[in-house]
Amino acid sequence: MSGFFTAFVDMFDTATIASIVAGSSALMFATMGETINEKAGVINLSVDGSMMLAALAGFVIAFQTDIVWLGFPAAAAVGMSVALLIAFASIKLSLNQVAVGFVLFALCTQLSRFLGTNFVGRRPVGVPTWEIPGLSSIPFFGPVFFDHNLVVYLSYLTVIATFLFMYRTRKGLELQGIGERPEAAHSRGIPVNKLRYFYTALGGALIGIGGAAFSLDVKLGWSDRLTRNLGWIVLAIVIFGGWHPLRAAFGVLLFGALQAYAINLVPEFPSLSQVLPSIPFPAMILALVIVNWKRLLKWLDRYPFLRAILRSDPPTAIGTRFKVN
Amino acid sequence: MGLELRNIHKHFGPVRANDGISITVETGTLHGLLGENGAGKSTLMKVLSGFHSADSGEIVLDGKKIKLASPDDAIEAGIGMLHQDPLVFLPFSVIDNFVLGSPGGWRLDRRQATAEMQELCDRYGFSFDPHTPSRLLTVGERQQLEIVRLLWLGARVLILDEPTTGISADQRAKLFAALKSLSKEGMSVIFVSHKLEEVADLCERVTVMKRGKVVGEADMPVPPERLVEMMFGQAVQIRDRKEVAHGKSRLTVDSVRMATGLLSEESTSLEVNAGEVIGLAGMEGSGQDTFLRICSGMRSLKQGSVTVAGKDLTGKHYRDFLAADVKYLPAGRLEEGLIEGLTITEHFVLSGEDRSFFIDWAQARNRAVEQVDHFAIKGTEASTVESLSGGNQQRLLLAMLPHELSVLLMEHPTRGLDIESADWVWEQLLARREDGTSIVFASADLDELLRYSDRILVFFSGRVIGELDASSTNVDEIGLLIGGRSANPELSEGSQ
Numbered sequence: 001m002s003g004f005f006t007a008f009v010d011m012f013d014t015a016t017i018a019s020i021v022a023g024s025s026a027l028m029f030a031t032m033g034e035t036i037n038e039k040a041g042v043i044n045l046s047v048d049g050s051m052m053l054a055a056l057a058g059f060v061i062a063f064q065t066d067i068v069w070l071g072f073p074a075a076a077a078v079g080m081s082v083a084l085l086i087a088f089a090s091i092k093l094s095l096n097q098v099a100v101g102f103v104l105f106a107l108c109t110q111l112s113r114f115l116g117t118n119f120v121g122r123r124p125v126g127v128p129t130w131e132i133p134g135l136s137s138i139p140f141f142g143p144v145f146f147d148h149n150l151v152v153y154l155s156y157l158t159v160i161a162t163f164l165f166m167y168r169t170r171k172g173l174e175l176q177g178i179g180e181r182p183e184a185a186h187s188r189g190i191p192v193n194k195l196r197y198f199y200t201a202l203g204g205a206l207i208g209i210g211g212a213a214f215s216l217d218v219k220l221g222w223s224d225r226l227t228r229n230l231g232w233i234v235l236a237i238v239i240f241g242g243w244h245p246l247r248a249a250f251g252v253l254l255f256g257a258l259q260a261y262a263i264n265l266v267p268e269f270p271s272l273s274q275v276l277p278s279i280p281f282p283a284m285i286l287a288l289v290i291v292n293w294k295r296l297l298k299w300l301d302r303y304p305f306l307r308a309i310l311r312s313d314p315p316t317a318i319g320t321r322f323k324v325n
Numbered sequence: 326m327g328l329e330l331r332n333i334h335k336h337f338g339p340v341r342a343n344d345g346i347s348i349t350v351e352t353g354t355l356h357g358l359l360g361e362n363g364a365g366k367s368t369l370m371k372v373l374s375g376f377h378s379a380d381s382g383e384i385v386l387d388g389k390k391i392k393l394a395s396p397d398d399a400i401e402a403g404i405g406m407l408h409q410d411p412l413v414f415l416p417f418s419v420i421d422n423f424v425l426g427s428p429g430g431w432r433l434d435r436r437q438a439t440a441e442m443q444e445l446c447d448r449y450g451f452s453f454d455p456h457t458p459s460r461l462l463t464v465g466e467r468q469q470l471e472i473v474r475l476l477w478l479g480a481r482v483l484i485l486d487e488p489t490t491g492i493s494a495d496q497r498a499k500l501f502a503a504l505k506s507l508s509k510e511g512m513s514v515i516f517v518s519h520k521l522e523e524v525a526d527l528c529e530r531v532t533v534m535k536r537g538k539v540v541g542e543a544d545m546p547v548p549p550e551r552l553v554e555m556m557f558g559q560a561v562q563i564r565d566r567k568e569v570a571h572g573k574s575r576l577t578v579d580s581v582r583m584a585t586g587l588l589s590e591e592s593t594s595l596e597v598n599a600g601e602v603i604g605l606a607g608m609e610g611s612g613q614d615t616f617l618r619i620c621s622g623m624r625s626l627k628q629g630s631v632t633v634a635g636k637d638l639t640g641k642h643y644r645d646f647l648a649a650d651v652k653y654l655p656a657g658r659l660e661e662g663l664i665e666g667l668t669i670t671e672h673f674v675l676s677g678e679d680r681s682f683f684i685d686w687a688q689a690r691n692r693a694v695e696q697v698d699h700f701a702i703k704g705t706e707a708s709t710v711e712s713l714s715g716g717n718q719q720r721l722l723l724a725m726l727p728h729e730l731s732v733l734l735m736e737h738p739t740r741g742l743d744i745e746s747a748d749w750v751w752e753q754l755l756a757r758r759e760d761g762t763s764i765v766f767a768s769a770d771l772d773e774l775l776r777y778s779d780r781i782l783v784f785f786s787g788r789v790i791g792e793l794d795a796s797s798t799n800v801d802e803i804g805l806l807i808g809g810r811s812a813n814p815e816l817s818e819g820s821q
Contacts, residue, residue, distance in 0.1 A: 170433045173425050177414055184412035187376070188426025189397030313416045324376075324395075 003268030010264045011257065018144045020256040025155035026051075026214035026227070027252045030234045031241070032162045033079070033206030035248050038238060039166065040199035041179035041317045042087055045101025048231025049108030050082035050204065051211040056112045056119070058212030059222045063124040071124075072212045079208020080201045082108060087200040090321055091193050097319050109225065119222045126220045127151050151217045158206065162245040175199055179315035182322035192322050207234075229281070236284050240291055242312030251287075258283050326387050327351040328404075328482050328513055333382035335368055342368035343379070344537035350482070350515060352387070355508045357528035357545070358517045359556060361743035365537040366517045370484050373515075374406035375399035386482070405475030406484045411467040415460035422459050423474050445473045449503040463609060465496030472503065482513045489523055490741060491769065493608040494804055501527055519743050521549045522772075553744070569755075571779075572599030574635075575763040576651075576732045581619050581629035582787075592629060593789045595782065597732070599761040602754075604774035604795065606767075606803050607784030613767040614656075616784070617734045620765060621653035622646030634731055650731035656740060658718045663710040669693050669721060670706045676725040700724040701749075716746035723753055730757060735766040739773060751777055771800050783807055 010016070030051055037044040044050075054075035062071030082104055089095040127149045135146040145156070166172040174195065177185040182192045214227050233255060241248025258280035266273045290296065291310055300306050328350040335343040342365045350356045360366045371377045373384065375393040384391050391402045399406070413422045424438045439455045446452055451469040459467060468488055475483060485504075489497050504514050504527065518524055524531055525546065533541040533555040541555035580592035593616065597603055605613040618624035620631060622643045630639040633649045655661040663672065670693040674684055677692070693706035700720045704713050713721065719742060726733070738754065739747035754764060755777065768774050774781050778795040783806040791806040 168433060169431045170424065170427075170429055171431055173417075173421055173433060176417070177425050180414045180416065181412065184414055185426065187374075187396045187406065187408070187412050189395065189400050190426055316415070 003265065007261060007264035007268050011260055014140060014143050016260055016264075018147065020253065020260050021144055022148045022152050023218050023259075024252050024256045025152045026210045026218050027230060027234060027237070027255065028155040028210070028249060029158055029213055030207045030210030030231070031237050031248045031252050032158050032245060033203040033208075033210065034234050034238045035203075035241065035243055035245055036162065036175070036199055036206065037083065037203035038318055039176055039179045039243055039315055040196050040203070041182060041315055041320060041322070042083075042090065042196055042200045042203075043097050043101065043319045044083050044086055044200065044203060044207070045098055045235070046082050046086065046104035046108060046231075047207055047234050048227075048229065049105035049112075050079050051207055051214070051231045051234075052112045052225065052227045053082070053108040054078040054208035054211030055215035055227050056116045056211075056222060058208075059124065059215040060116075060119060062212075062216055063119065063122055066125060068125050068127055068216055071216050072209055075208040075212030076205040077208065079211065080205040083200045083204020083207070084197065087197050091196060094321060094323075105231070109228075112226075113224055116222055116224065120224060121221070123221055124216070127217045149217065151213050155213070159245055159249040166245060176315070178322075179317055182317050182320075186322070186324065196322075207231075210234075233281070233284060236288060239312070239314075240284065240287055242291065242310070243315060244312075254287065255280055255284060327354075328387075329383075329385040330369070330373070331383040331385065333369065333372060333384075334380045335372055335377060336380055341537045343372065346382075346534070346537070346539055348532050348539065348542075350513050351530075352481075352513050353508055353511045354530055355504060355514045355516060355528045357524035357531035358515055358534065359519065359521070359524055359531055359552060360534035361519060361556060361745065364534040366534055367486060368537075369534070370406065370486055370515070370517055373399070374404055374484060376406075400478055400480075403479055403481035404484065405478065405480030405482065407468060407471050407475065407486065407488060409487045409490060411464065411471045413459045413462075413467050413470060416458055418456050419453050419459050419462070419470060420455035422470060423455075423477070427478060441477060442473060445476055449473070449506065450499060451503070463492070463496070465492035465500070468492065468500065469496075469503075476507075480512070482515065483507065484515045484517070486517045487519070487741075488516070489518070489520065491609060493769070494771070494807060495608070497523075521552050521744075524552070525549060556744075569600045569758045571601050572761050575599045575601075575633065575761075576620060576765070577630075577632040578616075578620060579630045579632070581616075581626055581631070594629075595789075597763045597765060599763055600758040601763050601780070602758065602778050603763075603765045604768060604778030604781040605765065605784060606771065606774050606781055607807055609769065611784040611807075612787040612789075613784045614736060615787075617653065617736060617765065617767060620732070621651055621734050623653065650727070650729050651734070652726060652730055652732070653734040654722055654726075654736065654738070656736035658715065658722060659711060662722050663718060665711045666709060668707050668709055669697060669702070669704065672710065672721065672725060678727075696724040700753075715741040716743065719746070719750060723750065730760070730762045733757065733762055733764045735764070737768055738766050739768075739770070747773075771803055774803065775800065 030047060034044055034047055057078045058071035058075035061074040062068045085104060086097055086100050089100040090097045129149050132146040136142040166176060174185065174190050177190060178192045178195050186192050211227060214230070215222055219226065237248055237251040237255060240251040262276045262279040265276050269276065291312060297310065300310060330346060330348045333343050333346045346369055358366050368377065372379045373393070375396040375398050378394055384393060386402055393399050393402065414425065417425070420435050420439050420442065423442050424433065424435065442455065451473060453462060453466055453470065459470065462470065472483070488500060508514050516524065516528055528545050530544050531542070531552065532539055533552065535556065543551070574596055576597040578593065578595045580594050582592045595603070605616065607613050615624060619626060622638060622641060622645065626639060630637060632638065633646070633651055636649060638645055638649060659665060670690050673693045673696065674689045679685070690706055697704065697706055700723060702713070702717050702720045702724065704717060710718060710721065739750055742750065757764070775795055781793045781795050781798065781803060782789050783791040783793065783803060785806065793802065
């Protein structure tokens with residue numbers, strides 16, 4: 001038993017926390033992207049595949065050109081294209097978003113496998129560390145948040161920008177409207193399907209950037225199915241986050257912490273070293289159960305503040321089509 | 326000056342929803358648009374609000390021809406539409422609903438918008454908290470929110486599609502007062518309804534539609550009989566209710582509590598005899614719906630008991646209630662009563678008594694054809710239920726009721742139905758009494774409650790505030806009780 005405790009205590013040192021923050025960037029981008037997609041009413045089930053294909057695209061471009069930054073727009077373009085296919089299939093062809101998304105997941109995964117064969121094991125230049133002058137010397141917060149690289153900083157900015165956009169601007173309110181009740185948005189003169197294309201593309205681009213953040217920074221290099229399962233975790237975190245950018249960001253960090261904990265457990269229980277790395281996945285399911293636990297939520301009704309933090313309202317029109325007749 | 330619709334045509338496939346309609350609405354008038362279900366009123370209003378584009382015809386506003394290709398165009402032209410089910414975003418706060426879709430750039434100034442909303446609310450006697458999620462508002466309040474929003478956007482013409490369905494008498498009075506003062510300020514109001522009394526109360530001019538055409542126009546006031554004549558071709562007689570001798574006790578509900586809010590500590594008891602009709606009155610959500618669900622076994626009890634024909638069913642499963650011939654018809658016909666996508670025949674298969682593994686389709690079809698004919702359902706046995714109009718969906722639900730029926734529980738049995746269909750529905754229901762069926766129904770229509778009930782229970786915030794004999798009470802007395810003001814304090818105390 002003491003092994004669980006030791007591993008837990010070991011997590012609370014600055015270096016570990018800093019590595020959790022740095023390692024979260026890929027999931028952070030992708031989670032914001034998926035949140036935007038779903039808020040607009042389009043469920044992008046291809047994340048796991050599109051992230052992987054984007055990770056490969058980013059890697060290849062960065063590797064071939066030797067300019068790491070070029071990898072990010074390339075990955076964004078891949079993520080955007082896949083997402084647009086889902087929007088097109090749903091809006092124009094009236095196909096089911098879930099089915100199309102799942103097929104695209106499989107397709108992208110296989111494509112990345114096939115196209116990436118020659119790049120396995122190659123190492124490109126990574127993203128240079130850039131500590132922010134002044135901020136990085138603050139005790140604890142400096143090393144944890146401000147001693148990384150531009151990709152990590154941009155991941156925080158993306159979270160903040162997504163939050164501010166959604167809840168503090170008129171356009172953001174419209175974004176929520178088209179995923180909540182498209183006919184009501186339509187009656188207010190909002191071009192529902194046009195905006196759905198736009199936000200699916202935007203979200204898809206962020207998912208793509210998430211892929212590149214993984215292959216060019218979090219785990220520099222390419223190997224077969226490099227980002228596997230991250231996309232599914234993104235989908236779970238979006239739900240855990242109640243479709244709220246800040247809560248989702250918290251979910252990403254929680255998942256990162258669980259991973260760090262699992263790694264810390266390995267030396268304590270060497271015989272379980274094969275099983276432990278998979279702990280974060282069932283743990284996320286448990287977290288999902290908790291945030292959707294009706295009795296807990298009912299009890300929380302007495303504490304409006306906690307309830308507001310824990311409430312999760314799926315966008316009502318998620319996964320549906322909207323047709324003007 | 327005003328709004329002119331000239332020769333509007335709108336077809337859906339072979340259906341001529343609007344077949345050459347011309348109407349003029351003068352500026353600053355309250356204009357009623359009457360017609361049965363399916364007369365083409367809603368289509369016309371959707372054309373006018375930019376939801377549908379007309380196949381042909383012109384719309385002229387204040388002497389200028391306007392083109393309405395989308396709701397955006399309509400809003401720009403100053404035409405605001407209030408839908409029957411107000412199109413608000415339920416999880417969003419009132420103020421977010423208010424600003425969503427308003428013109429402007431990125432900047433969202435909630436404080437400024439709140440101030441402007443409050444000002445409009447004060448002017449028309451509405452009030453709501455800007456930060457409440459709008460799902461907590463009643464349907465009436467959602468309508469008020471939409472009206473205020475449309476005014477804020479600069480509407481000059483306001484269309485209201487059946488706005489009084491599902492709102493309380495109190496809210497209706499508020500709505501009508503606001504509409505009257507708006508029209509005095511120069512607003513043109515188009516009031517779409519199938520309720521004669523309301524049009525008579527409110528409107529200065531009325532247009533009657535039937536099967537996609539205008540069949541009559543008149544300046545109010547006109548005797549209601551004339552309007553009925555225009556709508557149906559002949560005046561519908563108000564049938565006198567035939568009395569039926571009541572039998573033994575059928576349904577006994579003893580001291581149950583409707584936990585709808587914090588104030589629901591008092592319990593309710595009711596005894597219904599065979600052949601008796603009990604009407605449940607009250608504002609929406611005052612406990613009637615919960616009470617019906619308790620009686621039908623769909624909601625479990627915290628305390629008290631439910632007995633059907635002498636058998637104690639407290640805490641039993643819904644299936645046991647069904648086996649005891651208790652049947653519940655909910656208000657949401659398409660949501661709870663029927664299954665979207667399935668045909669009439671398939672519905673009869675599902676509700677039939679035949680429990681064999683394989684379906685005898687030939688027999689099922691025969692039964693469906695027979696029932697479609699017998700209940701005069703406008704459709705065929707192969708029609709899907711969502712293709713039927715509200716009235717025909719209700720007919721189908723009645724057609725599916727089993728022969729043996731001990732207690733029939735209904736919510737808003739004639740909501741959204743035109744007079745003819747409503748009368749027909751009640752004819753069927755009252756005929757059931759002769760077999761000893763007891764009926765308990767909730768309704769927002771006071772005339773319906775008075776006309777068809779033996780006794781009326783008035784609900785107020787989760788409890789029964791009064792029990793009235795339908796033959797000796799009147800609209801005013803019920804109205805007062807619904808508003809929570811007991812006309813006779815002894816009576817309301819005695820009923821608890």
